[in-house]
Amino acid sequence: MAKTSNVFARVEPEIKKQAEMVLDKLGISMSNAINIFLRQVVQQNGLPFDVKVSGNKPLVYGDLTTEQFNEEIEKGLADLATGRVVSAQSVAERMRREYDG
Incomplete structure (x- = not known):
């Protein structure tokens, strides 16, 4: 059996819980997932995924001009008209199904 070494990491409890649910x-196991991650770091000679700041900044009402605000409202109305919307209730139900077990 190969020798092992301990790794201690502080993570947010909710992130740990969600990760454990996915890994389960x-x-x-969490230990195997971390081992896989570290092996990929070695193999890739860096992080095994891109780390970057998203170019999509959230819209802030106070930062929008009247024209920009009206454009965003028009986009929302267009989404409504074409059916590209999902009700908050259906999103909440889906989240309950997927994450409450």
């Missing part, structure tokens, strides 16, 4: 579905 995959049949992978």
Whole structure:
């Protein structure tokens, strides 16, 4: 058996809980997931995924001009007209199904 070394990390409890739920579905322990991640760091000679700041800044009402605000409202109305919307209730139900077990 290979020697092992301990790794201690502080993570937000909710993130840990959510990660454990996903890993449990995959049949992978937290320890194995961390081991896989570290092996990929070595193999890739860096993080095994892109780390970047999103170019999509959230809209802030106070930062919008009247014209920009009206454009955003028009986009929302267009989404409503074409059916590209989801009710908050259906989102909440889906989240309950997927995350409450």
